[in-house]
Amino acid sequence: MGRVARVLVVEDDPTVARVLELALRRAGHEVALARDFLGGLEALGQDWDAIVLDLNLPGGFGLDLLRHLRQELKRTTPVLVLSGLKQERTVVEALQLGAQDYLAKPFSPQELVLRLERHVAAR
Numbered sequence: 298m299g300r301v302a303r304v305l306v307v308e309d310d311p312t313v314a315r316v317l318e319l320a321l322r323r324a325g326h327e328v329a330l331a332r333d334f335l336g337g338l339e340a341l342g343q344d345w346d347a348i349v350l351d352l353n354l355p356g357g358f359g360l361d362l363l364r365h366l367r368q369e370l371k372r373t374t375p376v377l378v379l380s381g382l383k384q385e386r387t388v389v390e391a392l393q394l395g396a397q398d399y400l401a402k403p404f405s406p407q408e409l410v411l412r413l414e415r416h417v418a419a420r
Contacts, residue, residue, distance in 0.1 A: 302326045302346035302417045307337035307362065308379070309354050313402070317349060317379075320406035324414070337362050345374050347417050349409070350396075352380040352387070360391060367395040375416035379404060 304326050308314040314330055321328045329345075331337040334357030337350070341362060348366070352359035359378065366372050378391045381402045388399045397416045400409055 302414070303344070304328050304347045304349065304413065305331065305337075305340050305343075305345045306349045307331045307340070307354065307359065308349070308351045309333055310351070313351075313379075316406055317409070320410050321413075324410045334358070334362065338365065341366050341370060341372075346420075347375045347377065347413050349377050349379055349413065352378065352382050352391075360387075360394060363391065363394045363396060373420075375413070375420065377409065377413050377416065379409065 304321050306314060306317050306328055308317060309332050318328045318330060329340065331340045333355040337354065350359045350363060363376055366374065366376065375397045376395065377398045377400065378396045379400050379402065383401045391399050398412050
């Protein structure tokens with residue numbers, strides 16, 4: 298990718314968060330981590346080039362963060378949902394709320410980085 302992206306990762310699992318952080322940093326991006334719903338809510342107030350969002354978070358549900366980002370903050374930041382929830386209705390709801398992409402866990406870190414970069418480049 299041609300430029301460094303500022304990426305917010307909202308993920309409570311320390312192992313998954315570390316894998317994401319390493320993969321994104323290796324690809325040349327700046328990464329900030331939020332480990333729970335409230336941390337994610339606070340971080341949404343900043344400008345990001347992209348957001349990787351888990352759904353099951355301590356203190357709340359990731360789709361509520363996505364709803365807040367789109368409806369209250371009116372931001373079009375690319376959001377890639379990364380979740381263990383694979384039910385069709387959850388995937389459809391995430392996409393209807395404005396997520397650019399949805400990856401189910403377990404996931405390929407390289408695939409996630411490439412998908413994220415594609416959405417950032419398209420902005």
